[in-house]
Amino acid sequence: MVRWWREIFSKRELVWILIERNLKIRYKNSFLGFFWSLLGPLSLIAIYSIFLSLIRIPIALPTLVSGIIIWQFLAMCMGDALHSIVGNANLVTKAAFPRLILPLSMVGANAVNFLFSFAVLLAYLLAAGADFGPVLMLPVILLTQTALCLGMALMIGAANVFFRDTEHVLSVVMLAWFFLSPVIYGPELVMTSFPRWVHILFFLNPMSGILTAYRGALLSQQAAGFGLVALSFGVAWAIFLIGLGVFRAVEPRFGDEL
Amino acid sequence: MTDPVQDNRAIVVEQMGKCFRLQRSGTRTVKSAVLDLVRNRGAGKNAFWALRDIDFSVGRGETLGIVxxxxxxxxxxxxxxxxxxxxxxGRIRTSGTVSSLLELGxxxxxxxxGRExxxxxxxxxxxxxxxxxxxxEAIVDFAGLRDFIDQPVKHYSSGMYVRLGFAVAVEVDPDILLIDEVLAVGDDNFQKKCLGKIDAFRRAGKTMLIISHDLPTIQSISDRILFLEEGRMAGLGDPHEVVGRYRASARARQAGGHEREWGTGEARIADVVFEDEAGRKTDTFSSGGLLRCRIRFQSQIRIEDPVFGFALADANARLVFGSNTQIEGFRIPAIEGEGEVVLILRDLPMGTGNYLFSFSLHSADHRTNYHRLDHCFSISVLSPSRFEGVCRIPCQWQLPPATT
Structure with a gap:
């Protein structure tokens, strides 16, 4: 275990280069290049504001766009996770290096992208005069979401090496997960009308706590108690550890399967 | 991955085997994986041992060829x-950094x-x-791609690709370099550069493992050669000897299309075992030595006065010598069931090379061919002396007394 980590640490240069590569390839051959990571969330906010002004939906624009931008980080990671190992088959079968670096650098690249989107979101919230809460919690929330993304990515990336059904299963799971998480609605929808055990079930979904915490820090929304949010965070870190364990166990077989 | 080695060996492979589980078709889906589990994969009909009982070590600074x-x-x-x-x-231990040229680039x-x-x-x-x-800078110079280094590599020709790959692999200065069939790519000029680099590597005391089908080259650059046959070690040692054995085996496999077998089948030559002077089973003989063939036969009928014959041909199936029991005046009254006849060749006159043996079993009047195996058995001969031709004929040079 110690050697495993030491090997990953000794190849940290590779993590940076692969993050760079992932970002470069994403905007290669596109005219506006890196500006898209700013233009994307900007147009998203614009479109939803027009949409909300036309149709009566009981949700505030800041709550909705923050939910969608935060969710996108997870969704992008999950989509890229499918190909993080399989798509790098030429590297995996030709060179020996800790395979964890592939999903790690993929999540890293998406995190960089998310930071740009997040900056746009912050700028919008400032302009909209949002009532900020405990913003110092943001790094902890971001780290927890990144851990969740990595844990899931490790499992999905590994699963896709052995079962190519993973892609189809994932698209169904992601759709269900999207509506089970308070992305396009606020958690108070659940908190006000269901018994306590449903609340616990709801917050066993790590994204429930993560979204609630983000909105607490950004919009001062106190939708749920500290206990429920902590439960979500605990699940997120548990998924991270399980992902590491699963990945480490099956990693030696990648070379044979690809 | 691999554990370090403590002594002066760079690579130690111990009782190593590699088994692949073959899939019936295409990529795996959840359904097929579940079916595999349900079907109780047991001993695994689909198990395929790509390598088995591999046991060798490579010293630091040694170049090992693999054929x-x-x-x-x-x-x-x-x-x-x-x-x-x-x-x-089993397990594999290596010491130092390993760089591999498995499919360059x-x-x-x-x-x-290229730069990225x-x-x-x-x-x-x-x-x-x-x-x-x-x-x-050294990488770009070695690859000779200065003008293209900032172009996406998708615009590179396959030669440029390989050149850049080779340049990177050698310039990162690994302790162990693995080279898979790269001596066959690139133009003559680049090949010369590669060989020069390999030589420099050798002089710098680096360890190298090289796979190549280019036998003369691999023979000249390797300290030892490992010969793999169907996943097992078929030889390890002196380049000339092992390459000779590989050549013999490759030839025996196809016999250059010369291999033939026919006959009535009533009696068969079941097996032929070659032994040296000391009675050890071998297929490598030294010139001037003794070669013993134990020809095992099986006959379903009783054959009176059978004739066993043999022929020795060179690697290109050109006849060197052939004879039979009738010509040699060795009469076998009759055969029935299983038995053995022994053929002894003394003072082998052939030079270094591979030779093909043919054996036959036929009736005394040559009308019935019970069994013939043409060019089916391969042996190699090693000779300390070099001469032109197939066989050595004792010769002596003299000067007339008057000139001394």
Whole structure:
């Protein structure tokens, strides 16, 4: 275990280069290049504001766009996770290096992208005069979401090496997960009308706590108690550890399967 | 992955085997995986041992050549040493950094430029950006790609690809270099550069493992050669001897199309075993020595006065010598059931090379051919002296007394 980590640490240069590569390839051959990571969330906010002004939906624009931008980080990671190992088959079968670096650098690249989107979101919230809460919690929330993304990515990336059904299963799971998480609605929808055990079930979904915490820090929304949010965070870190364990166990077989 | 070695050996492979589970078709889906589990995979009909009982070590600074037919497990062995595959049984230990030239430039991303790919490749091998920057000029020079280094590699020709891959692999200065069939690519000029680099590597005391089908080259650059046959070690040692054995085996396999077998089948030559002077089973003989063939036969009928024959041909199936029991005046009254006849050849006159044996069993009047095996048995002969032709004829040179 110690050697495993030491090997990953000794190849940290590779993590940076692969993050760079992932970002470069994403905007290669596109005219506006890196500006898209700013233009994307900007147009998203614009479109939803027009949409909300036309149709009566009981949700505030800041709550909705923050939910969608935060969710996108997870969704992008999950989509890229499918190909993080399989798509790098030429590297995996030709060179020996800790395979964890592939999903790690993929999540890293998406995190960089998310930071740009997040900056746009912050700028919008400032302009909209949002009532900020405990913003110092943001790094902890971001780290927890990144851990969740990595844990899931490790499992999905590994699963896709052995079962190519993973892609189809994932698209169904992601759709269900999207509506089970308070992305396009606020958690108070659940908190006000269901018994306590449903609340616990709801917050066993790590994204429930993560979204609630983000909105607490950004919009001062106190939708749920500290206990429920902590439960979500605990699940997120548990998924991270399980992902590491699963990945480490099956990693030696990648070379044979690809 | 691999554990370090403490002594002066660079690579130690112990009782290593690699088993693949073959899939029935295409990629795996959840359904097929569940079916496999339900079907109780047991001993695994689909198990395929690509390598078995591999046991060798490579000293620091040694160059080991690997030869074998396609599918013998050469490339699997190299990927196990590189650490991209994990052995099923036994273990592999290496000391120092390993750089592999398994399919040069395979890790390159087509959309990235040559420069970006060089840094990526360096990072995969564990070098920092600073270390790569120091080597960058040498890499570009060696590859001869100065004008193209900032182009995406998808615009490169396959030759340029390989050149860049080779340049990176050698310039990262690994302790162990694995080379898979790269001596066959690139133009003559680049090949010369590669061979020069390999030679410099050798002089620098680096350890190398080289796979090649180019036998004369591999024979000349290797200290020892490992011969793999159907996933097992069929020879390890002196380059000339092992390459000779590989050639013999390759020839025996196809016999250059000369191999033939026919006959009535009523009686068969079941097996032929070759032994040396001391009675040891072998297929390598020294010139001037003794060769004993134990010809085992099985006959379903009683054959009166049978004749056993043999012929010895060179590697191109040109007859060197042939004879039979009738010609030699050795009469066998009758055969029935199983038995053995022994043929002894003394003072082998042939020079170094591979030779093909044919055996036959026929009736005294040559009308009935019970069994013939043409060019089916291969042996190699090693001779300390060099001469032209197939056989050595005792010769002596003299000067007339008057001139002394």
């Amino acid at each position: 074998g037919a396609n599918g013998a497990g050469k490339s699997t062995l190299l990927s196990l040493l590189a650490g991209t595959k994990v052995p099923t049984t 395979a890790g390159f991303h087509p959309d990235l430029t 790919n060089v840094f990526l490749a360096g990072a995969i091998m564990g070098l920092s950006r600073r270390q790569m920057r120091e080597r960058f």
